[in-house]
Amino acid sequence: MLFTACAPVEDDIFTTARITVTAEGDVSITSVQAQVKLTNVNTRQVTTVADFNGTSATVELLRGAYQIDIEGVATCLSPDNVTRMRQFRCQSDYVEFISHDINEVTLKTIFLD
Amino acid sequence: MKRQFLLILILIVIHGAAMASNADSALVEHTSLARLPMLEAMRNPALHGMGYQTPYSQLAIGIDLQHQNQAFVPEKGSGYTLPYLKVNTFHPLNGRSTVWGEASYMTGKVHDIRWNSTSDYDLLQPYILADTLGGDTRRERYSVSGGYATSIKKWLLGAEMHVRAEQEYRSHDPRMRGIVTDLILRVGGGYDLGHYHLGAAVEGNIYKQTNSVAFYREEGVIPEYQMTGLGTEYSRFSGDKRSLYYDGGGVAVMLHASPISKSGPYADVTLDEHRYHRKLAEFNSMPLTDHYNEHVGATIGWKQEKNHRLAVFGHADYIRRTGNEHVGGTSDARYFPVIACLTMYKGHILDTYAGALYGRGNWNANITAGYREVSEEYVYPHRQMDASHVYGKLQGQCFIRPEDKWLLTVDAHASYYAKAGDKLNMPLANMDATFTRLIQHKHKYATANYTDFGAKVRADYAMNQSRYGLFAEAGGGMTLCSASEHQTALHCSIGITF
Numbered sequence: 001m002l003f004t005a006c007a008p009v010e011d012d013i014f015t016t017a018r019i020t021v022t023a024e025g026d027v028s029i030t031s032v033q034a035q036v037k038l039t040n041v042n043t044r045q046v047t048t049v050a051d052f053n054g055t056s057a058t059v060e061l062l063r064g065a066y067q068i069d070i071e072g073v074a075t076c077l078s079p080d081n082v083t084r085m086r087q088f089r090c091q092s093d094y095v096e097f098i099s100h101d102i103n104e105v106t107l108k109t110i111f112l113d
Numbered sequence: 114m115k116r117q118f119l120l121i122l123i124l125i126v127i128h129g130a131a132m133a134s135n136a137d138s139a140l141v142e143h144t145s146l147a148r149l150p151m152l153e154a155m156r157n158p159a160l161h162g163m164g165y166q167t168p169y170s171q172l173a174i175g176i177d178l179q180h181q182n183q184a185f186v187p188e189k190g191s192g193y194t195l196p197y198l199k200v201n202t203f204h205p206l207n208g209r210s211t212v213w214g215e216a217s218y219m220t221g222k223v224h225d226i227r228w229n230s231t232s233d234y235d236l237l238q239p240y241i242l243a244d245t246l247g248g249d250t251r252r253e254r255y256s257v258s259g260g261y262a263t264s265i266k267k268w269l270l271g272a273e274m275h276v277r278a279e280q281e282y283r284s285h286d287p288r289m290r291g292i293v294t295d296l297i298l299r300v301g302g303g304y305d306l307g308h309y310h311l312g313a314a315v316e317g318n319i320y321k322q323t324n325s326v327a328f329y330r331e332e333g334v335i336p337e338y339q340m341t342g343l344g345t346e347y348s349r350f351s352g353d354k355r356s357l358y359y360d361g362g363g364v365a366v367m368l369h370a371s372p373i374s375k376s377g378p379y380a381d382v383t384l385d386e387h388r389y390h391r392k393l394a395e396f397n398s399m400p401l402t403d404h405y406n407e408h409v410g411a412t413i414g415w416k417q418e419k420n421h422r423l424a425v426f427g428h429a430d431y432i433r434r435t436g437n438e439h440v441g442g443t444s445d446a447r448y449f450p451v452i453a454c455l456t457m458y459k460g461h462i463l464d465t466y467a468g469a470l471y472g473r474g475n476w477n478a479n480i481t482a483g484y485r486e487v488s489e490e491y492v493y494p495h496r497q498m499d500a501s502h503v504y505g506k507l508q509g510q511c512f513i514r515p516e517d518k519w520l521l522t523v524d525a526h527a528s529y530y531a532k533a534g535d536k537l538n539m540p541l542a543n544m545d546a547t548f549t550r551l552i553q554h555k556h557k558y559a560t561a562n563y564t565d566f567g568a569k570v571r572a573d574y575a576m577n578q579s580r581y582g583l584f585a586e587a588g589g590g591m592t593l594c595s596a597s598e599h600q601t602a603l604h605c606s607i608g609i610t611f
Contacts, residue, residue, distance in 0.1 A: 007405035007435045013455045042440055044348040062493055063453050064440045094443045098453045
């Protein structure tokens with residue numbers, strides 16, 4: 001009891017991040033096959049995930065600030081209902097994943113073709 | 114006339130011998146191993162003031178030397194050469210009040226420190242600044258303390274203060290510098306139950322250290338790591354962030370119950386909590402890490418002081434160590450907000466022993482058997498290093514008087530630490546080779562068996578017709594490590610007693 005009062009202990013060190021990929025303009029993305037690389041800004045520790053459910057990937061990681069790099073292929077649906085596979089890349093230099101609940105982040109794609 | 118002169122001479126000789134005898138009995142009272150069961154209670158200034166009957170003062174100049182053929186703990190170096198000058202006094206003013214004090218100056222060299230650019234490693238580890246190069250450092254320490262105790266009817270009151278100012282530096286690259294100020298204030302009270310003293314004391318501590326590393330040769334600059342425990346580092350602020358400071362302190366509560374002079378059971382309980390915050394000076398005092406040490410210590414024993422001096426006791430210390438890392442957010446004009454604080458380092462030290470002390474006439478002996486466990490854990494990525502030892506210690510002390518004016522004090526000790534268990538869990542595949550070597554080195558020495566023995570001889574000479582005496586002391590010891598390394602230690606001092 002004394003110890004609890006003295007040293008503030010924060011054992012809830014992990015959180016869940018859901019990263020969603022979207023496209024700009026009138027192109028919509030229906031599914032994604034890509035690798036997400038999350039680099040912890042403070043520890044330089046790298047976490048990767050490639051398990052996308054539709055356009056979102058969910059990953060459990062240390063609470064903190066991250067740099068995100070995504071590279072892969074997306075199935076895109078154009079306004080005229082034409083489906084195309086397009087190579088894309090997403091990047092963000094700084095995203096905070098510190099909430100104890102699910103942390104949501106949406107990144108816009110840069111198509112490489 | 115001649116008869117009167119002879120009478121005066123005889124009186125002077127008798128007086129001198131009596132004073133010499135008083136000085137000797139003071140030395141015995143103040144240095145006797147038989148005081149061992151009371152040492153914890155003596156931390157309470159109210160009981161410390163009543164702890165000795167005789168005044169005793171000493172001025173000493175001496176030197177401590179230690180050499181390890183390979184550093185057991187790289188962060189603490191492979192040895193030291195530390196000359197010192199020290200004066201201490203304990204002086205009962207009257208039947209009710211006592212003053213005591215100590216002042217010392219120490220300067221010298223610590224050899225071959227590696228993986229540590231911070232002073233006071235034992236206090237601040239694992240949250241230190243470190244590099245792979247290291248080297249010898251110079252140390253300089255000024256220390257002053259003083260206390261006062263008095264009794265008002267059955268109540269005992271006392272207070273004391275310790276101040277330590279220390280600097281450690283290196284005059285070649287990497288030029289580390291640590292400047293420490295450490296203040297301890299202690300206030301205690303006691304109640305005389307007749308044949309028992311009950312005591313309670315509180316202690317406050319303020320600690321500060323400014324710590325930096327500089328390089329004069331541009332081509333010789335190497336990274337300084339902000340260490341976070343078990344070979345991990347705070348990467349974002351490692352490298353060229355070499356200026357930081359520590360801000361800390363703590364509180365302690367001590368309770369004692371001890372028989373005043375005769376036989377009876379005694380007990381001590383100590384609770385203390387110390388915390389040390391590491392902050393980056395060059396980034397607007399951004400907090401990097403917080404380290405918490407929480408300690409519970411308890412002793413229970415029984416002592417008897419009649420023709421024989423006998424004591425049996427059991428003691429246990431438990432220290433819980435917790436380390437929190439502050440997560441820095443995005444910078445804004447060299448200001449980093451803290452966006453989260455995570456407990457990443459956990460550890461504990463358990464030390465428990467039982468012992469007995471026996472003394473008769475001019476000698477005392479103490480035997481102790483115990484168990485010590487040190488555990489460290491870094492939560493993620495998971496790292497763990499545990500080591501436990503069982504140990505036995507034997508101490509002996511003898512006061513010999515070869516002539517009236519001479520008193521010899523001989524102390525000897527021997528101990529053996531045998532490994533009882535160990536555990537090492539490291540993500541070696543993902544670790545940098547230099548950090549892996551550090552961990553392997555630390556694990557090798559943390560889990561080794563140790564044999565330690567040593568002896569010390571002190572000769573006191575009481576001068577005629579004077580309250581002054583001279584002394585010389587020399588001692589040495591050796592520690593043999595099962596990892597095929599050893600440590601030798603030497604100590605010499607001379608001085609006057611008064």
